[in-house]
Amino acid sequence: xxxxxxxxxxxxxxxxxxxxxxxxxxxxxxxxxxxxxxxxxxxxxxxxxxxxxxxxxxxxxxxxxxxxxxxxxxxxxxxxxxxxxxxxxxxxxxxxxxxxxxxxxxxxxxxxxxxxxxxxxxxxxxxxxxxxxxxxxxxxxxxxxxxxxxxxxxxxxx
Numbered sequence: 001x002x003x004x005x006x007x008x009x010x011x012x013x014x015x016x017x018x019x020x021x022x023x024x025x026x027x028x029x030x031x032x033x034x035x036x037x038x039x040x041x042x043x044x045x046x047x048x049x050x051x052x053x054x055x056x057x058x059x060x061x062x063x064x065x066x067x068x069x070x071x072x073x074x075x076x077x078x079x080x081x082x083x084x085x086x087x088x089x090x091x092x093x094x095x096x097x098x099x100x101x102x103x104x105x106x107x108x109x110x111x112x113x114x115x116x117x118x119x120x121x122x123x124x125x126x127x128x129x130x131x132x133x134x135x136x137x138x139x140x141x142x143x144x145x146x147x148x149x150x151x152x153x154x155x156x157x158x
Contacts (some may be wrong), residue, residue: 002080019078028086029093030119032059034104035140038114039147041105044096058136063087065136069086069123071129104144111151116144 014022033044036058040046045054060083068085074081107114120141127134 008082016096018078020074021077024070024074024077024087025079025086027119027122028063028070028081028100029090030092031066031123031140032062033094033097034102034114035116035131035144038104038108039143041109043098044094044100044102046135048094048098048119059090060087062136062140063090066123069127069130069134069137072132073126077102082149108144108147108151113148114144116148 030118031049036055038046047059049055063086064083067081067086070081071078080104087121093097101109104114104116106120120137123137124134124141126132127137
């Protein structure tokens, strides 16, 4: 008997619609958490600390913007991807990963290019394709790109 055959795997069959919702929720969480923590230079958990009502407001607005994008791009998933559902998911991820440093924070701190073009950039492009305003994701994309450029400038001074 092989080692793989000895494993007791907890396997579930998931239909495409459920998997698609999970992927879109993960994208939303990454789009909210990663750039915010990279810009602030903090662990994920600081986003949900009790004295951070401003951050809570940011999360609510960012999740609403993403829900509006998803509503146009994936109208058949509108109920599963409501602003409330997205915010609940993002909040849960912040709590579960409270001690983590997001990958984008790690990249920025190390001077590596980030995945912002594939996360927030994707949402900005999707919003544009569907005629949805995306000022928060546009700003996060621009600020992270500026942070990357600032690091590069330090490496290559005039």
